[in-house]
Amino acid sequence: MKDIFVLIEHRRGEMRDVSIEMLCGAAGLGGTVVAVLLGKDVDAFAEKAAGYADKVLYVNDPMFENYNSEAYQKALSALIKEHNPGLVLIGNTAQGIDLAPALAVELGAPLVTDVTALEMEGDKPKPTRQFYGGKLDAHMVMKDADLYILTVREATFQAGEPSKSGEIVKVENPVKEEITYRKFVEYVEPEVGEVDITQSTMLVGVGRGIREDKNLPIVEELAKVLGADLAASRAVVDAGWLPADRQVGISGKTVKPKLYLAVGISGAFQHVTGMKGSEVIVAINKDPDAPIFGIADYGIVDDLFKVVPKLTEKIKELKGL
């Protein structure tokens, strides 16, 4: 078995959990696990990765202070050509998905994205991923090759305790030329609104099932009697029905309230990532196959327009309102 490269992802002084998860997952595949770290003065990440890897290839250069697909692709393709790994794992993140397909095309390496489970057949990965917003698992057969690339969904592998002490090898930046066609400019934080849903003890999450913004009072009323704040899926925010600071999920907020009541939300993993840590999860959805029921504690399979007003009524009664 050839080496397995795992790309360490970090941003603004923080290393992403998926990096450690992938190192742990790779450790079970047989083969030397090599963490690849591109960054500027990120020695702490090199040390952290070394706890989970057999070796860390660390390129310390100002070019890698912030992610830039041009710089990353050039550096990675050079390192891959030099070290000849059999498998490269990259996080299926906003960074990974901007990088991996172009890298795979350049290297002529088969790529499967958003992998949610992985087996090996000898040197060849047999990945599973999802289709139709999580409604089906797809078992993929990759084309035979010397090098495979996978982007791995967060939480696919479990991060364990550090158990290795890989050698940290500082390598010279293989990118000699200047970065020309794509330049990092700045990060801009999302706007903060009046309610910080990450602090709410109870949330009523509303999804596209609400149909139109004029129907929002139904859930607003429920939230009011519960003493909850309103949260939303991305679909609701994209439609402009609720402000962006209410969005729960991978590109929104991560919330951990005592109660998360999902109304008309399908439960795409991008949403679930942001609310699965809630203490009690309840879902109201008319589709019995909606993935949200796989994460909820309690579910009602019915039309929200019938159930929600009733629920509001019942809670009012209980509260003596």
Next chain:
Amino acid sequence: MNMVVCVKRVPDTAEAEVHIDASGKDIEKSRLSFKINECDNYAVEEAIQIKERLGGTVTVISLGPKENDEVIRMALAKGGDEAIRLEDEAFAGGDGFAVAKALAAAIKGMEFDIVFTGALADDDGYAVVPAALGELLGVPHATYVKKVEILEDGKRARVGRELEGGLLEFLEIDLPCVLGIQTGINEPRYASFKGIKQAAKKEIAVKSAADLGVDASEVGEAGSWAVLEKFTPPVVGEMAEILEGDPEETAAKLAAILKEKGLV
């Protein structure tokens, strides 16, 4: 600005039951409705808005059967100028890479400043096409794009990519380029009645693999990085306890549970 927009027609499965068909490699589609891929709708809007601001043309491309004309015509009705549909048996079963190769072959000879795609297809969810297409065309790319501003000289763009937590990463990128558009970047318009009537008359150029000069082994299943072996229902953890009854009963049960848990 000369722009190309890649649009996919996908089944609407958000609220529908999804059944694996007899082959195990596809779903039963006869009872599903179809629509434009969600983020492609935003990509069309972005291209048309730029055309309205700066002038230029918008060419719509879709790979797929005749039924795709429906989504192509809607994009034309909103302000697209020309349209190409790629259709060939050789394209069947292709993954994002195979699709990107066919799209690249169609786009290569054109003069373009920006190729817009969606960030990800709602059905396969590969999110491969934007970055792969950029590499195949030999131009820079950026995906998960939530802001586009063409800079003064028309040779560069300031682009905001949406990262985890909603953080925007701004970069400057040389044109021509490929941009993968994320939902919510704009407010997609509805086509006007007049637009729809005009679009109905427009010609959609249909091109085969041979027309594009691509070998059948390069596209479809043969040209893919990976092919589907089979679908299976997803492995779900412990399913929710489903409360049974009519709305009156389920609401009462849920209210009682919430009370018992001290949440009410």
